[in-house]
Amino acid sequence: MIDDAGTYGSPVIRVRDLTVGLTHGDQKNVVENVSFEVGPGETLCVVGESGSGKSVTAFSIMGLLQKNALEPTSGEVFLGDENLLQARPERMRQLRSARMSMVFQEPMTALNPVEKVGKQIEEVLLLHSKMGAAARRQRTLEMLDTVHLPDPQRIYDSFPHQLSGGQRQRVVICIALILEPDLLIADEPTTALDVTTQQQILTLIREMQERQNTAVLFITHDMGVVADIADRVVVMRDGNVVEVADKETILRSPSHDYTRMLISSVPSLVPEPRQPLHTETVLSVAGLNKTFQKKRFLRSASEIQAVADLNLTLRQKEILGVVGQSGSGKSTVARCIVGLEEPTSGDITICGDRLQGARSAERRQMRRHIQMVFQDPYRSLNPRVKVGRSMVEGSTNFGTPHDAAMGRAEELMELVGLSTAALDRYPHQFSGGQRQRICIARALMLEPAVLVADEAVSALDVSVQEQVLELLDEIRERTGVGILFITHDLRVAARICDSIFVMNQGRIVEHGPAEHVLGRPEEEYTQKLFEAAPGRHWDFRNFCPV
Amino acid sequence: MLPYVLKRVLSAVPVMIIVAVVIFALLRLTPGDPAAILAGNDATGEQLAQIRESLGLDEPILVQLATWCKNIISGDLGVSLLSGVPVTKMIADRVGPTLALAVGTISVTILVAIPMGIVAAGRLGGYLDRIVMALSVLGFSVPIFVTGYVLIYFFSLKLGWLPVQGYRPPSEGLFPFLQRLVLPVLALSGVYIALVARITRSSIIEVLGEDYIRTARAKGATGRRILLRHALRNAAVPIVTIIGIGIASLITGVVVTESVFNLPGLGRLVVEAVLARDYPVIQGLILLFSFTYILINLVVDILYTVFDPRIRY
Known part of the structure; x- marks a missing residue:
């Protein structure tokens, strides 16, 4: 056998012309003629946007494709010298976890919620070894220690819901690596995690890989992660491999236009200087506090301060970014401002009118000045209602005649780059990016002075993300709307925001013009966030290191 | 765990009080004078007044309510208007067959329906699944009295394996007791097996789609x-819920089943008491059923926390 994985020895996994099709129906293949291989100790990153077939490829290798939906129709998948596509189910069962294992995207749902995590790790040993109960427990505790979980005894006896996302992902990694498999498939293992946690998990995977000489097939959509961890890269699009090369080649001189576009869409971490705005103030928040009380039986209630003494002002045409990790209170700020939560104390003033102390009828009138765009475009449009009806609902509630509202909806559709025919269709007929455009158009129907965008581009692929960001930029120029832009992504914040507020544990730790906060962060917390941003040593727009 | 159980038990108390008051009010508000029924058509006004007085029916309504609540706490549910026997004794005499029927039905349901549901879910779309689903439609659609008479026709009349009707307490021998219980339990279980098997199947199918x-x-x-x-x-939480609801709704099934198989249980006692407008007995029975219902809900709520560690109120 020719050793074509270069320095990595004979490949652990070889995929040759893998094609995966739908079991029923003759639609086009989901994955077509995909070939690659991964050697021991090597990290191969598979990158691509949603629908590129990267996860399907991974699941095909593991034999975990959904039954009666997808199946490999041709090609070979060799694990060592065994063709997995021809292995019997019983043999596949023996191989899983023992010789190849997988870490999943969603640590919050990947563990059985009703079983202690220690038992869940032990199950692998129970299934694949002849170890006794005491030995299994011992090995599990060792493994928990190896992945740097504090107090393994306590973790062993915890249920998944008692652990944080990062801790759960460490548990999943324990399950995957306790038998020291030859191949680890990691399917977007850090996408659902905060940047600092992401960095820790990536470091852990690297550490375990070096310890066990594991071949790692790492699936991601994040070029930053690729820049940090990959040895070689496979770029996929629409089920096909676009390009395979080593990391340097891909990042410096991609040969394919699609790869080029994908890489150059990654926003820079360094914001461009922007002119300070001297427009009117449309939203001001003073001394905002929000505490959540958790009632407990026969004990005093515990309090969580989600937002503490927050002040901010948003000007016309301004895009103000609120950045922070999950649990920092940034979404609570948004919810208080739009009136989905009642602040514990503090003043919110919209276009000169105070929200606190206003009667409910007055509040209703004030609400039209402030509109929201949500994170998940797949869930924020009513699937059973045509887009047009969703669009005009707000306006007609405020008394605009239906026809006039429809007229405005048509104008807005054009503004966000969709045809007016879209109004007569249902949400499922649109892609994620198109839906988010519709959500933005809907938010603009009432001509708001303030638009609150809560992680509005986080669920979108980079290329689509870039288009939506451009759209928001254009809209604030044309309509003068002030945008409160909430994001966990420093790159996105750097790309679009005029000023940035960094939040941690309910408090603002640093704020100022974007170029100061991100260009020369002063607070330790901001610096930490900045350090953890994946791929910060690479300038993707210019295909060179920073 | 313990504070939660304690909290749930305590919260059941006000519910029980409300139930007691509502039951009292309901019967007073329905038309029909029990004294008149008791006295018969030929009674004079004087006789009626006498009967009312002896039963306390002439007292102000609030006084009657207070007496009623006080008596419940001391375990006194009054005496039957017709027979003069204490209600608690009547219930105690008749509870045996009903309890046997209910426990038997629940056990058979759990033992049959849950495996059926698991098998169906595991073989989703396969022919075992289709058989289970077909049986479950059948179980739903055939009323208890039809199932009951069909079972009697085959097993008792045609095959002669089992007695047609009646009840023997277990004290007179376990075999005759079980022999007379088999058919009623089977007749009554049909619906519940259908229900629980379906819910088990669908809950498991849903869980099978989860990431874990x-x-x-x-x-x-x-x-x-x-x-x-x-x-x-x-999948346990929805299954436990539906079994809990099933036990609660057994009461209706018990009335019909006891009539078909001539079992001297509480279901028949309900019918007799209602037809005779025997207020104290009706009240006592409704109270008993309501408290049972509350108790079952309590048990179900506590079982949730056993099956799902995330549930802590």
Whole structure:
């Protein structure tokens, strides 16, 4: 056998012309003629946007494709010298976890919620070894220690819901690596995690890989992660491999236009200087506090301060970014401002009118000045209602005649780059990016002075993300709307925001013009966030290191 | 765990009080004078007044309510207007057959329906699944009295394996007791098996789509292990809920089944008391059923926390 994985020895996994099709129906293949291989100790990153077939490829290798939906129709998948596509189910069962294992995207749902995590790790040993109960427990505790979980005894006896996302992902990694498999498939293992946690998990995977000489097939959509961890890269699009090369080649001189576009869409971490705005103030928040009380039986209630003494002002045409990790209170700020939560104390003033102390009828009138765009475009449009009806609902509630509202909806559709025919269709007929455009158009129907965008581009692929960001930029120029832009992504914040507020544990730790906060962060917390941003040593727009 | 149980038990108390008051009010508001019924058509006004007085029916309504609540607490549910026997004794005499029927039905339901549901879910779309679903439609659509008479026709009349009707307490021998219980239990279980099997099937199917099932498959777990160890416990909450509701709704089924199989249980006592407008007995029975219902809900709520560690109120 020719050793074509270069320095990595004979490949652990070889995929040759893998094609995966739908079991029923003759639609086009989901994955077509995909070939690659991964050697021991090597990290191969598979990158691509949603629908590129990267996860399907991974699941095909593991034999975990959904039954009666997808199946490999041709090609070979060799694990060592065994063709997995021809292995019997019983043999596949023996191989899983023992010789190849997988870490999943969603640590919050990947563990059985009703079983202690220690038992869940032990199950692998129970299934694949002849170890006794005491030995299994011992090995599990060792493994928990190896992945740097504090107090393994306590973790062993915890249920998944008692652990944080990062801790759960460490548990999943324990399950995957306790038998020291030859191949680890990691399917977007850090996408659902905060940047600092992401960095820790990536470091852990690297550490375990070096310890066990594991071949790692790492699936991601994040070029930053690729820049940090990959040895070689496979770029996929629409089920096909676009390009395979080593990391340097891909990042410096991609040969394919699609790869080029994908890489150059990654926003820079360094914001461009922007002119300070001297427009009117449309939203001001003073001394905002929000505490959540958790009632407990026969004990005093515990309090969580989600937002503490927050002040901010948003000007016309301004895009103000609120950045922070999950649990920092940034979404609570948004919810208080739009009136989905009642602040514990503090003043919110919209276009000169105070929200606190206003009667409910007055509040209703004030609400039209402030509109929201949500994170998940797949869930924020009513699937059973045509887009047009969703669009005009707000306006007609405020008394605009239906026809006039429809007229405005048509104008807005054009503004966000969709045809007016879209109004007569249902949400499922649109892609994620198109839906988010519709959500933005809907938010603009009432001509708001303030638009609150809560992680509005986080669920979108980079290329689509870039288009939506451009759209928001254009809209604030044309309509003068002030945008409160909430994001966990420093790159996105750097790309679009005029000023940035960094939040941690309910408090603002640093704020100022974007170029100061991100260009020369002063607070330790901001610096930490900045350090953890994946791929910060690479300038993707210019295909060179920073 | 313990504070939660304590809290749930305490919160059941006000519910019980409200139930007691509502039951009292309901019967006073329905038309029909029990004294007149008791006295018969030929009674004079004087006789009626006398009967009312002896029963306390002439007291102001609030006084009657206070007496009623006080008596419940001391375990006194009054005496039957017709027979003069204490209600608690009447209930005690008749509770045996009903309890046997209910416990038998629940046990058979759990033992048959849950495995049926698991098998159907594990073989989703296969012919075993279709058989289970077909049986479940049948169980739903055939009324208890039809099932009951069909069973009697085959097993008692044609085959002569089992007695047609009647009841023997277990004190007169376990075999005659069970012999007379088999058919009523089977007749009554049909609906519940259908219901619980369906819910088990659908809950497991839903759980099988969860991410952690994929994790279990990635571990190399067998299909059987995934169903029994990972899916079933996660599907337990809806299954326990439906079994709880089933037990509560057994009361209706018990009335019909006891009539078909001539069992001298509480179901028949209900019918007799209602037809005779025997207020104290009706009240006592409704109170008993309501308190049972509250108790079952309590048990179900506590079981939730056993099956799902995330549930803590």
